[in-house]
Amino acid sequence: MNQLSPLARKLSAFVALSQDDLATLARFDQRRRTILAGRQMIHEGQRNASAFILSEGWACAYKILRDGERQIVDFQVPGDFLGLRSVLFRTSDHTIEAVTRIEASEVLASDILDAFSNTPRLATAVLWAASRDEAMVVEHLVNLGRRAADVRMAHFILELAARLELVGMGARDGFVCPLTQYHLADALGLTAVHVNRVLRQLREAGLMTFQKGRVTIHDFEGLVELAGFDIGYLDQDGPLLR
DSSP states (O other), X not given: OOOOOHHHHHHTTTBOOOHHHHHHHHHGGGSEEEEOTTOEEEOXXXXXXXXXXXXXXXXXXXXXXXXXXXXXXXXEOTTXXXXXXXXXXXXXXXXXXXXXXXXXXXXXXXXXHHHHHHOHHHHHHHHHHHXXXXXHHHHHHHHHHHSOHHHHHHHHHHHHHHHHHHTTSEETTEXXXXXXXXXXXXXXXXXXXXXXXXXXXXXXXTSEEEETTEEXXXXXXXXXXXXXXXXXXXXXXXXXXX
């Protein structure tokens, strides 16, 4: 079998994909696009937007407030759907922007609906992925509302590590990370100065280092303990459907 795409690897965490499922996913890749860093792929208020499947690079989803402040609601990594709601809602409720140069495949509503009709197991897997994204949003709300800044950062880093490990791009000891301190600030509800201070605290505690585009986790168990991190909400224990 050919090497699985990031999306196929991710969905395989829930359902054992058949050859028909894999062939359908391959058809999703027909409209491949290269998008440069800083370019918007979907903008808030856009009607009849397409969705995308991210194959390479990182993107972020955000909303801009009236005063110009930005709240990043999530980061997308390879294997993620971008703007899935945008093909189901009449109007997109958020903006998606490329953080790095990315490779992504445009997916139309008709592609998704046809796939759901013809490959119900794949439809179930996509519903799982959407439910998993919703579970992450719940954790992000808890992060912003109740967790201290260092706990917030530790939880965020561990979630990214788990998500990247699922698609073969990360591990318990770290991962390549193109995010800036401004990205972290806008995602975690902190200032860039506060982000810098928290990262220094975690480094001096011997837990993790974030330097030169790489997160290095020195003490995985210690970071888990600080964050109170329970990976259960990511549901990555292996396929439930075979």
